[in-house]
Amino acid sequence: MLTEERRQKVLEIIKEKGFVSLGELSLHLSCSESTLRRDLEYWDQLGHIKRTHGGAMFTGEQLVMPAFEERVTEALEEKRLIARAALDLISDGSVILLDGGTTTFELARLLTGRSLQVVTNSLPIANGLSSRREIDLILLGGYIYPKTGVALGPLTIAQLERIHVRQAFIGVSGITPKGLFNSNLLLVETERAMMRSADEVIVLADHGKLDRTALAHLCPLGDISTLIVDPQLSPEQEAWLAKAGVRLIKTPPLQGQEGGAA
Amino acid sequence: MLTEERRQKVLEIIKEKGFVSLGELSLHLSCSESTLRRDLEYWDQLGHIKRTHGGAMFTGEQLVMPAFEERVTEALEEKRLIARAALDLISDGSVILLDGGTTTFELARLLTGRSLQVVTNSLPIANGLSSRREIDLILLGGYIYPKTGVALGPLTIAQLERIHVRQAFIGVSGITPKGLFNSNLLLVETERAMMRSADEVIVLADHGKLDRTALAHLCPLGDISTLIVDPQLSPEQEAWLAKAGVRLIKTPPLQGQEGGAA
DNA sequence: ACATTCAATCAAAATCTTTCATATTACTTC
DNA sequence: GAAGTAATATGAAAGATTTTGATTGAATGT
Known part of the structure; x- marks a missing residue:
């Protein structure tokens, strides 16, 4: 050969x-x-x-898996459905902000072909979208956190203060009645700035994130507009979310589920 | 037959x-x-x-790779030598800024293993360096110019005003006695901000860039500290560079690359 | 601390370029 | 139309390069 x-x-x-x-x-x-x-x-x-x-x-030609964590394949189908549900909230020509994370990454993949302005602090997302002519891409700079390839810190926050977006799509590590959590202190600082820059804050999470905490507290439940989650959440969880006034969007149940076709 | x-x-x-x-x-x-x-x-x-x-x-009907990757292979050996010469100017632990462009990209490649803080507005460079733990990576955000994947514009400039680096490595499209040129107006604005943020401005260019202009004038020759170029430049070119007070570093000729000749 | 995995190096094999002599084709001239 | 000449194409051989698989000590991840 x-x-x-x-x-x-x-x-x-x-x-x-x-x-x-x-x-x-x-x-x-x-x-x-x-x-x-x-x-x-x-x-x-x-x-x-x-x-x-x-x-x-x-990593080539197309939108690719983030070069960073292997969790990507975990609950992939659910993430895709969540991303698809998020897509329905986005209207053509609007300005959105995408946080780093695997679910928002899935959402980024779906954006191709839509005429949008996209702001992101995620290197993998920027990567995938950079060659798309139909999308105006604004990258948030700052210190790059090597583990996930997202920009964090004061530079990022300062830049966010000059930006305003219609919708911010945020990924989190944990959601409890106490609020939202993420794994990194600098990251939550940055995400708070994102929330301040957005009219509407939409959180993407699979049900596995519910009733889980993480190192850093991001904000109380009341600070977010919408939570998109797959339908496998318990009635109690649904109850305290409703009580906090969170608009809940549940994805349709997995269709071709069962048996990871090899 | x-x-x-x-x-x-x-x-x-x-x-x-x-x-x-x-x-x-x-x-x-x-x-x-x-x-x-x-x-x-x-x-x-x-x-x-x-x-x-x-x-x-x-190959007759196959599609060609995007502009960036294509240009990389052009005059590749010269670019590598130029990048290597630039590497010698960088001391461990210092803070450098890398502009977008193919030569600076080669330089970025050589940085692996060095303990540095690297600031860049180039998505491809950020990509390559993001997983290097020995390198602190600061990404400059801003509007992403799809053709080359670099961040440009007012956001980028504003961010540069909060940053100070020892050395800035800049790539250009053309160099004449009138000064330096690049192909994009927003880009030269951004590069001017880079130059303001740096103690020392080092320009990387192969000899093909000499006596060529481009759309946008970046700055007069006197504004740069050092020019690194391959040795195939004419005596006249060398003369007007010297007259402008530019420190000229010539790479070793292509063939006579010493090192491990067995 | 351990087991992988990596980068660097080397020699052997395969393939490439260069060169040259010969064969073929094309063209000119009578 | 025939012979001679120039230009090109061909095949073969020698020397230079590239590719490859194996081996080593160093780096990396658990």
Whole structure:
């Protein structure tokens, strides 16, 4: 097999799977791991993939999985449905803000083709949207938190003070009757600034986030306009959300659920 | 068989299969490998195929990669040498600013392993550096110019006013005795702000940029501290650069790259 | 602390480029 | 139309490059 041909196959596999390990690659292609490493290096240089310890992930041409956390695949279908529900709230030509996070990332993927102004502090989202001509992208700068690739801190907050958006879509780690939580103190500072900049605050969360807390308290429940969640939440949870005056949007139940078709 | 006829067959086979090796080609056509190589060379020149080690691949109708990645390979070796020369100017632990552009991108690539604070308005650079733990990354936000993925405009400028860096590395489209040029008006505004934020302004350019102008005038020559360029510039060019008081750093010539010559 | 995984290096194999002599084609001239 | 000449195409060989798989010590993640 020709060098180029093999490289194409390598890229194809990575593109298909999102992430591969070296061992997995060498199952498909008969050549040494050294060679595969070199191929990964090659595509990495061209920016189509990103090498990681143990393998590589696709980052090229399209909206891609965030290069950051592996939680992405967790509850993926639910996140997609939540993102789709969020999409329905967005009208053409408006200005929205997208927080970092896996669910907002899913939402970003769905925005293609819509004429919008999108503000975000998330590197993966900016990445995916940057080549879309139909979308005006405004990136929030600041200190980049390496773990998730979002901009945080005083610079980000200062920039938010000069920006006003119709809707802000926020992801959180936990929701309890006490309010919303996220895992990082700087992050919640930044998210508070986002909320101040928005007419409407829409929180995206799967039911797993309910009744869970995290390190940093973001705000009381009353500060948000809308919560979009999948329908698998308990009646009690629904009750205290209603009591706090949160507008609750439940996604339709999973249709093709069951059995992760291999 | 006529030459033309054989060449057509060669192209046809490549188009059909996508990839072919030389051996495979010579099964279908009875002539020497030398001749087939010349045929591949012929079609390669016309852009219908791309020669590779061991054979060739069809490219006639394939889509081309976006502008950014394409330009990367142009004068790549020179850019790398320029980037390497720039690297020598950076001391560990310092704060640098990287403009967008292909040469600064090469520089960013070389930064891995150095403990630095890096400020950039370039999405591709931020991408590459975001997971490096040894590097503190500060991203400049703003309107993202889709063509090159850099942040521009008033938001970016406002953010730069709150930042101070030791060295700013800037890429330009043209350099003449009249000064520096770039292709985008918003971009030069932003770059001026970068220059204001830096103690030292270092411009990276290959010799092809000399004596070329572009749409937007950035600044007179006197405003920059240092120009790093490959050594293929004319004596006149060197003269007017010296006259303007620009510190000129020439990279070593391409061929004579010392180092690990075995 | 451990087991992986990585980057760097090396030698062998494959392939490439260059060069040259020969064969073929095209063109000129008579 | 035939012979001679220039231009191009071909095949083969030598030396330079590239690719590859294996091996090493270093770096990384649990």
